[in-house]
Amino acid sequence: MKMMYQQMLAFFTVIMATLVIVGILFTQFTTKMIEDNTYHQLNRYAVAVAEEAMRFKADDGSFAYFDTKGLETDASLLE
Numbered sequence: 001m002k003m004m005y006q007q008m009l010a011f012f013t014v015i016m017a018t019l020v021i022v023g024i025l026f027t028q029f030t031t032k033m034i035e036d037n038t039y040h041q042l043n044r045y046a047v048a049v050a051e052e053a054m055r056f057k058a059d060d061g062s063f064a065y066f067d068t069k070g071l072e073t074d075a076s077l078l079e
Contacts, residue, residue, distance in 0.1 A: 054066060
């Protein structure tokens with residue numbers, strides 16, 4: 001009987017260690033994915049804001065200047 005209890009204890013120890021390792025890996029993976037998704041989303045927002053403010057020359061299509069008046073109007077509306 002003693003040997004059966006030792007084997008059961010060893011079996012449950014292995015199962016618990018496996019569950020802890022899988023849990024840690026899952027939380028690390030989830031955290032990394034959330035950080036990556038947030039970074040990419042904020043980067044897309046920044047590019048969209050920059051493109052909204054850019055003005056180009058009519059004759060050759062090259063960059064002329066940034067127009068922040070429209071961004072200030074948008075900011076006041078969002079407040």
